[in-house]
Amino acid sequence: MTTYDESKFLSVKDLNVTYKSGEDIVYAVNGVSFDLAKGSTLGLVGETGAGKTTIAKAILRILPDHSTRSCTGSVIFKGQEISSIKNEEMQKIRGAEISMVFQDPMTALNPTMTVVDQIAEGLIIHQGMTKEQGREAAIKMLETVGISGDRADEYPHQFSGGMKQRVVIAMALACNPELLIADEPTTALDVTIQAQVLELINELKVKQNTAMILITHDLGIVAETCDNVAVVYAGEVVEMGNLEEIYDNPKHPYTHGLFGAIPDISKDVERLSPVDGLPPDPSALPKGCYFSPRCPRATEECHSRHPELIHLEGSHFVRCIEVEKEGK
Amino acid sequence: MGRYILKRLIQMIPILLIVAILIFLLMSFVPGDPVQIILGDQATEMQIEEARHNLGLDKPFVQRLVDYLVGILHLDFGKSYLLGTPVSQELLTRFPRTLLIALLCIVFTVIFGIPIGIRCALRADKLEDRVWMFVTLLLSSMPGFWLALMLVLLFSVRLGWLPSNGIGGWKYFVLPVFANSLGSLAGIARQTRASMLEVIRSDFVTTARSKGLSERDITWKHALPNAMIPIITILGARFGMLLGGTTITESVFSIPGIGLYMINGINNRDYPIVQGCVIYIAFTFSIMMLITDLIYAFVDPRIKAQYAGPAKAKKKAEATA
Amino acid sequence: MAKDKVKNEAVTESTEIDYAAKAKRNKPGSLPYIWRHIRQNPLAMGSLVIIIALFILSFLSPYIMKYSFSKISMRDQYALPNSEHLLGCDEVGRDILSRILYGAKYTMSIGFASTAISAAIGIVLGAVAGYFGGWVDGLIMRFLDIFQSFPGILLAILISTVLGPGFEKVILALGVSGAPGYARMMRASILTVRGSEYIEAAQSINCSTARIIRKHIIPNAISPLIIQIAQGIAAAGLMASALSFLGFGVQAPTPEWGSMLSSARNFIRDYPHMCIFPGIFIMITVLAYNLVGDAIRDALDPRLRD
Numbered sequence: 001m002t003t004y005d006e007s008k009f010l011s012v013k014d015l016n017v018t019y020k021s022g023e024d025i026v027y028a029v030n031g032v033s034f035d036l037a038k039g040s041t042l043g044l045v046g047e048t049g050a051g052k053t054t055i056a057k058a059i060l061r062i063l064p065d066h067s068t069r070s071c072t073g074s075v076i077f078k079g080q081e082i083s084s085i086k087n088e089e090m091q092k093i094r095g096a097e098i099s100m101v102f103q104d105p106m107t108a109l110n111p112t113m114t115v116v117d118q119i120a121e122g123l124i125i126h127q128g129m130t131k132e133q134g135r136e137a138a139i140k141m142l143e144t145v146g147i148s149g150d151r152a153d154e155y156p157h158q159f160s161g162g163m164k165q166r167v168v169i170a171m172a173l174a175c176n177p178e179l180l181i182a183d184e185p186t187t188a189l190d191v192t193i194q195a196q197v198l199e200l201i202n203e204l205k206v207k208q209n210t211a212m213i214l215i216t217h218d219l220g221i222v223a224e225t226c227d228n229v230a231v232v233y234a235g236e237v238v239e240m241g242n243l244e245e246i247y248d249n250p251k252h253p254y255t256h257g258l259f260g261a262i263p264d265i266s267k268d269v270e271r272l273s274p275v276d277g278l279p280p281d282p283s284a285l286p287k288g289c290y291f292s293p294r295c296p297r298a299t300e301e302c303h304s305r306h307p308e309l310i311h312l313e314g315s316h317f318v319r320c321i322e323v324e325k326e327g328k
Numbered sequence: 329m330g331r332y333i334l335k336r337l338i339q340m341i342p343i344l345l346i347v348a349i350l351i352f353l354l355m356s357f358v359p360g361d362p363v364q365i366i367l368g369d370q371a372t373e374m375q376i377e378e379a380r381h382n383l384g385l386d387k388p389f390v391q392r393l394v395d396y397l398v399g400i401l402h403l404d405f406g407k408s409y410l411l412g413t414p415v416s417q418e419l420l421t422r423f424p425r426t427l428l429i430a431l432l433c434i435v436f437t438v439i440f441g442i443p444i445g446i447r448c449a450l451r452a453d454k455l456e457d458r459v460w461m462f463v464t465l466l467l468s469s470m471p472g473f474w475l476a477l478m479l480v481l482l483f484s485v486r487l488g489w490l491p492s493n494g495i496g497g498w499k500y501f502v503l504p505v506f507a508n509s510l511g512s513l514a515g516i517a518r519q520t521r522a523s524m525l526e527v528i529r530s531d532f533v534t535t536a537r538s539k540g541l542s543e544r545d546i547t548w549k550h551a552l553p554n555a556m557i558p559i560i561t562i563l564g565a566r567f568g569m570l571l572g573g574t575t576i577t578e579s580v581f582s583i584p585g586i587g588l589y590m591i592n593g594i595n596n597r598d599y600p601i602v603q604g605c606v607i608y609i610a611f612t613f614s615i616m617m618l619i620t621d622l623i624y625a626f627v628d629p630r631i632k633a634q635y636a637g638p639a640k641a642k643k644k645a646e647a648t649a
Numbered sequence: 650m651a652k653d654k655v656k657n658e659a660v661t662e663s664t665e666i667d668y669a670a671k672a673k674r675n676k677p678g679s680l681p682y683i684w685r686h687i688r689q690n691p692l693a694m695g696s697l698v699i700i701i702a703l704f705i706l707s708f709l710s711p712y713i714m715k716y717s718f719s720k721i722s723m724r725d726q727y728a729l730p731n732s733e734h735l736l737g738c739d740e741v742g743r744d745i746l747s748r749i750l751y752g753a754k755y756t757m758s759i760g761f762a763s764t765a766i767s768a769a770i771g772i773v774l775g776a777v778a779g780y781f782g783g784w785v786d787g788l789i790m791r792f793l794d795i796f797q798s799f800p801g802i803l804l805a806i807l808i809s810t811v812l813g814p815g816f817e818k819v820i821l822a823l824g825v826s827g828a829p830g831y832a833r834m835m836r837a838s839i840l841t842v843r844g845s846e847y848i849e850a851a852q853s854i855n856c857s858t859a860r861i862i863r864k865h866i867i868p869n870a871i872s873p874l875i876i877q878i879a880q881g882i883a884a885a886g887l888m889a890s891a892l893s894f895l896g897f898g899v900q901a902p903t904p905e906w907g908s909m910l911s912s913a914r915n916f917i918r919d920y921p922h923m924c925i926f927p928g929i930f931i932m933i934t935v936l937a938y939n940l941v942g943d944a945i946r947d948a949l950d951p952r953l954r955d
Contacts, residue, residue: 095540107531474928569800
């Protein structure tokens, strides 16, 4: 079990997730595949509702029971297929080897439990610590994220948004995970605190050689933090590659749109620029390419045939009929 | 916390005083003359006059009210017109019976209602959940007194296992407690389920799951304490009501508790009894609401913070800033 | 205080989600919307049919039943259910089925009418308290505190003691004793809506107070109220039968179901059928009200949907 290809530290293959909403079926994730090397960082970028959070939750197998209709595909972590192991086995991995930082710090913490208890919980389960040891380690962890140990016994409502997010991060990092999934860890925060939190994640990541999947809207953060980027649209990866490939040579019209057609990594591209039109309704996806209704370059074929993800060069992949034609 | 309790207790005084005045006023509007009821139809004019004088009913209204209020301050609720016994003493004799039934009922409600609710929430929309939800809906659609009668019919009349009325050993309490709790048990089960479902689907439960907690720990350590917050209020109000006398049950099973005392008082136009019961009920209900709020604060730290008082909250705010 | 806070939050949440739903399907609070939801729910539909059928039968019963609800027949005293008298006869030989059907309209309409009164009083009081705030709010809330320092059933008993027994008086007693709950809810809704920006916007273009309440506040505060009303009818029905049972409500010889049970309880040892059937009818009716109420709640409260 210990031997595996280090470039395939985490390997997601053909992940599909559907939700039910009333009588409608919501196609949230449609055939997503990617690999993540040990210690590297993958940025998942895309609009709200593109299915990024669902991908993250599907990897950890924490999709909401009541609304999830199906979840198929395989997730291989360190050579082990974790998408099919028993839930009890999965519990040993969650929080210990793979952990997650959630998007909204306001609701991610249990309001009736002190922050130190919430951090210590994972340590007690995964590292067999006693209550006292867990508490001590949790306080240390709090101080690592810049919160005074005096406030360990306070409740989440006594903390500001930024501090809550630090608690969430402390919780995720408490057991030195090998893979961290950070779901927009800075979106809910003030600009000044954003930088601090990000620096903190980066520091801890380097110190512990943690691999990371970073879900974000912020292209500045991607440029600073990520090795690879996957652009997600309507539950699909539409373009994927390393930082240079995506920033210097974006191929997909959607990626172009996102980057505001400034393909220069040295220039500041802080935010995703808005792309004209609205994302498709995930319960009624268009027939051909999902992006075709918004695509400035769409042709007849784009509206009728769904494109495959094609390999360009190096680690660069794209899903676009026009690019396919150019290559030929 | 101590200051908060004191403040609440002080706030209760004007409410209870107004309740006393209102009920006194209200009783004076009730059709039917108590003296007539005590003496019966054959009484002469003279006898009625005398009885009026003896009961103090010939004094002016305002003076009677003032006398009554002064009496209350000395915990004297007056004497029953009909029996001549002091109301406060009768209340004290009856209180332990009502308290015992109330306690048994609330315990029964909690130990069955809450687990059923949790179980259903964890198996939402499965067959077991649906069956329980139908049974509890049926139970909460039954009139309590009818359920009581049906239990009497089955267990006393047909099977002869349990006594159908009066008080005595433990056997006498089985039917009243059952009859009195099944409805609220069903209600609590349904509300626990709804509350649990809402909590189970909240973000912090997903966080707990992402930490690798077992489903059991998630349910008991994270979901349940949060789901219990609204249930506590409902249970508190229910217990307060029970302490006020389980009017209907006491009536069906002829249990000499406070509820039956009041009903008899009303039927006999025995105003001191009615007034005494009403003030007692308002008092116990308010106390129960206070206790509920305190338990609430114990479970929900957000509310505890509100009670800490403005001074402390301000200090906290400064410290955070 | 604590409870108010929590209620407030709950209301905020549900109205917020309402806006999201509003964008998807138009007017989730509207009657056609609720109706569509009920139609999709077979249990609620069945319940509605039972309620309406009982009502109609109640008015038709004098014409379709073989025996009058009030016809005394000593020969049939305590008769057990038989082919002549399907549900048997009572202590003076009156046909129980006739009585139950005739009495349906009393028991069933008390629930409706008293809930309507409660809601009307409560909405007005709550709206005034919530909209004007200040001392008006303080006065109304203290008043409600006093009312709510009693369990509802005792309040109803006391009020009907003063009013005396009778059909209309029970409705009034139950109506008044149920009002504080609606008032609190209305107030909480208004407080949340009042703080929002579109009310400021309306004020800035010189909308009159009455118009703001009617056009802006009530439509937005209405969902939780409809839910409360829909579920309140069942509770009021149960309470009404309890009042009659204790002798404070509708009284014999009117065949209201609670009062039928009140007299039948004395014969439970020997003639239990007199007790069983009226109770079953109360249960069916309240169950039907509850099922319809739940369907309405499901239609209006998106948090409970999957």
